């Protein structure tokens with residue numbers, strides 16, 4: 001099942017789960033199924049991160065062209081609040097964000113196209129997050145915006161000052177200083 005969000009191109013993918021007496025089975029990624037919904041993203045890298053503590057924030061991150069990444073994010077253990085922010089210049093929703101709860105229990109995945117910031121907060125300890133990327137890791141193309149930027153005003157569900165951050169994310173620049181490399185292509 002595919003559900004739209006408030007942001008054009010960001011969609012929630014919920015694979016069908018076949019439960020039986022042993023447990024359950026699901027196709028976590030099927031290129032042809034997504035193509036049936038007009039999503040023809042070619043993925044080239046699979047990532048996994050484990051976060052020990054609840055309240056760990058990873059993000060907000062992007063890679064610039066020519067290494068811009070679409071991501072298909074899911075949770076293998078635990079629960080996160082996964083966030084995408086539109087940074088396509090000229091987009092009617094530039095600077096707007098959407099957040100979706102992804103958990104091992106709800107089987108939901110978030111598809112985030114290139115042109116968006118991505119980040120998440122862990123809501124419980126020991127979160128295992130897996131995501132497919134449409135371009136390889138390219139450190140020279142990495143960009144970030146601080147997760148608690150006042151202009152974005154993302155509701156992370158965290159008391160101020162309690163996020164567990166990487167050293168890099170703790171000094172990420174503000175949204176106002178972002179020189180976005182992305183433009184919005186109007187759809188026909």
Ligand SMILES: Cc1cn([C@H]2C[C@H](O)[C@@H](COP(=O)(O)OP(=O)(O)O[C@H]3O[C@@H](C)C(=O)[C@@H](O)[C@H]3O)O2)c(=O)[nH]c1=O
Nearest residue numbers: 047049058059060061062071118119120136137166168
């Ligand atoms: C992202 C990435 C990191 N690394 C290395 C670099 C570094 O030494 C270590 C940890 O990297 P980071 O601190 O950037 O990891 P992290 O903060 O988890 O970064 C990730 O955050 C989420 C929200 C995303 O959307 C991802 O694209 C990615 O940016 O792993 C790779 O080797 N390949 C990769 O693809």
